[in-house]
Amino acid sequence: MDRGNSTSRRNFLKSCLAGAVVLGARGKGELLEAADQSSAGAKSTVVIARDSMLRGGASAVDSSRILSLLDRAMQSLFDLDHPAEPWKQLVHPGEKVGIKINALGGRGLSSNRHLVEAICERLEEAGVRAGDIVVWDRDTDEMGHVGFSAATAGNRVQCFGTDRIGYEEELVTSGSVGSRLSRILTQLSDVLINVPVLKDHDGAGVTGALKNMYGVIHNPNKFHPNGCNPYIADLNLLPAIRTKMRLTVCDATTACFEGGPGYKPQYSWNHNALIVSQDPVALDYTGWQIIERKRAEKGLKTLEADGRAPRYIATAADAQHRLGTSDPRRIALVEV
Amino acid sequence: MIGHSMLLRRGLLLGTCMTWAWAVGCTARPDRQATPFPATQEVAEWVRTGDVRTFPAADLWKYIDGEAERYLKAGVRSVSTADYRFRDKLDAVVDIYSMDSKSGGEKIMESEPAAGAETVRLGDGGRLFDQSMVFRKGPYLVRITAYESSPATPPALLALARGVELRLKP
Numbered sequence: 001m002d003r004g005n006s007t008s009r010r011n012f013l014k015s016c017l018a019g020a021v022v023l024g025a026r027g028k029g030e031l032l033e034a035a036d037q038s039s040a041g042a043k044s045t046v047v048i049a050r051d052s053m054l055r056g057g058a059s060a061v062d063s064s065r066i067l068s069l070l071d072r073a074m075q076s077l078f079d080l081d082h083p084a085e086p087w088k089q090l091v092h093p094g095e096k097v098g099i100k101i102n103a104l105g106g107r108g109l110s111s112n113r114h115l116v117e118a119i120c121e122r123l124e125e126a127g128v129r130a131g132d133i134v135v136w137d138r139d140t141d142e143m144g145h146v147g148f149s150a151a152t153a154g155n156r157v158q159c160f161g162t163d164r165i166g167y168e169e170e171l172v173t174s175g176s177v178g179s180r181l182s183r184i185l186t187q188l189s190d191v192l193i194n195v196p197v198l199k200d201h202d203g204a205g206v207t208g209a210l211k212n213m214y215g216v217i218h219n220p221n222k223f224h225p226n227g228c229n230p231y232i233a234d235l236n237l238l239p240a241i242r243t244k245m246r247l248t249v250c251d252a253t254t255a256c257f258e259g260g261p262g263y264k265p266q267y268s269w270n271h272n273a274l275i276v277s278q279d280p281v282a283l284d285y286t287g288w289q290i291i292e293r294k295r296a297e298k299g300l301k302t303l304e305a306d307g308r309a310p311r312y313i314a315t316a317a318d319a320q321h322r323l324g325t326s327d328p329r330r331i332a333l334v335e336v
Numbered sequence: 337m338i339g340h341s342m343l344l345r346r347g348l349l350l351g352t353c354m355t356w357a358w359a360v361g362c363t364a365r366p367d368r369q370a371t372p373f374p375a376t377q378e379v380a381e382w383v384r385t386g387d388v389r390t391f392p393a394a395d396l397w398k399y400i401d402g403e404a405e406r407y408l409k410a411g412v413r414s415v416s417t418a419d420y421r422f423r424d425k426l427d428a429v430v431d432i433y434s435m436d437s438k439s440g441g442e443k444i445m446e447s448e449p450a451a452g453a454e455t456v457r458l459g460d461g462g463r464l465f466d467q468s469m470v471f472r473k474g475p476y477l478v479r480i481t482a483y484e485s486s487p488a489t490p491p492a493l494l495a496l497a498r499g500v501e502l503r504l505k506p
Binding site: 059104106107108139201202203204207214220221224228258259260261262263264265266267298299300 | 397398400401402403404405406427429448449451452453465466467468481482483484485
């Protein structure tokens with residue numbers, strides 16, 4: 001992608017804002033449903049909610065403001081007035097909800113704890129028992145390092161890594177991918193809420209919703225060649241992922257435009273935003289454009305020119321995968 | 337029954353071992369040789385707050401995920417990491433990458449934009465940013481990342497970096 005294309009995409013973002021239509025909530029819409037709608041010509045909604053005062057005067061995110069930001073994003077996505085209503089459409093009492101965070105970037109660039117607490121609060125208001133919610137990633141210590149203390153007992157929200165209960169014995173395959181899935185996904189989650197972080201990625205170009213699923217398998221290191229393409233798309237096609245992921249809340253409070261996925265402050269910025277969608281492909285496409293815009297602002301080459309365009313996003317949208325849409329004409333982008 | 341010559345050989349061996357152990361004990365500085373990570377207060381006002389964790393090249397992805405390929409191509413052998421705190425307020429992490437050769441660290445640094453960095457004379461070359469720094473010395477690449485930015489951050493990071501640099505053998 002050259003700079004000209006980058007510019008046109010930025011123009012596209014602006015034009016989308018003018019004509020954005022907030023689609024009605026899809027309730028328990030799953031990715032297949034999203035793909036079907038996509039193929040039928042419907043648009044996938046992606047909401048970007050920003051709060052320039054998210055940190056007040058401090059460097060840390062304010063917990064009450066991020067709850068408000070989440071509410072604004074979700075109410076816009078589902079076109080509903082009350083903060084708890086979108087969650088009631090998304091989940092139901094008795095369902096077990098797994099919140100897959102990303103703790104790999106270390107303290108500076110991992111899913112924000114206050115954001116995850118806000119999601120848990122709204123889930124409980126929607127009738128989900130605290131004990132039926134599990135916040136998880138690959139490794140418990142890694143999670144503890146970024147503020148998610150282990151919790152496994154009582155009626156509290158559970159919080160631990162796959163290292164505590166392991167991966168399924170059975171190898172599941174999808175296209176180029178053969179992996180064992182986290183038991184947290186297969187046994188403790190009826191619903192998957194994906195909470196990645198918006199980052200540049202040395203191999204994949206961009207990491208967001210789809211790439212975050214590398215954290216649910218035992219062997220992600222096998223799938224980094226060729227810009228992670230088609231591995232990311234193939235992985236997300238696995239039924240345990242595709243049918244359970246109902247929502248992505250991408251943490252772009254602090255985002256990374258270069259040198260990712262690890263935290264390097266010199267290549268990160270406080271975007272103070274959340275990006276939410278039920279279409280992970282559309283969300284990743286939108287996140288990619290945000291990163292390109294920041295790279296251009298910093299005088300860096302486009303990811304295409306750097307040989308790192310995230311081609312897996314288009315693969316995820318192709319006829320073999322249909323995990324969502326990467327066509328900007330079919331993305332209804334809403335900024336609130 | 338043990339013969340006289342056998343006893344003599346054993347005695348000689350024991351004596352040699354004791355002499356070697358004494359010599360090593362007199363000349364070694366165990367802490368400095370054991371780790372390149374400065375101990376608490378070895379660098380003024382810096383406290384080491386966590387254990388040193390080491391990841392060999394094969395497990396690098398467990399620590400830095402998608403960045404591992406770039407380091408593997410540059411010849412990384414391992415990375416060791418430890419957390420620090422300055423004045424009980426500023427947290428930072430020190431990562432020390434051990435590469436196959438001097439050129440490994442050069443490759444990594446050359447691949448990273450240096451905009452906004454101050455060039456510092458440390459080891460074989462370093463860059464100081466508002467909230468982080470990176471330098472290389474021989475086959476080592478050192479990255480120090482702070483989690484807050486303030487006027488005190490760059491000089492504090494530089495002091496810690498100098499403490500690490502002193503411990504690294506060229």
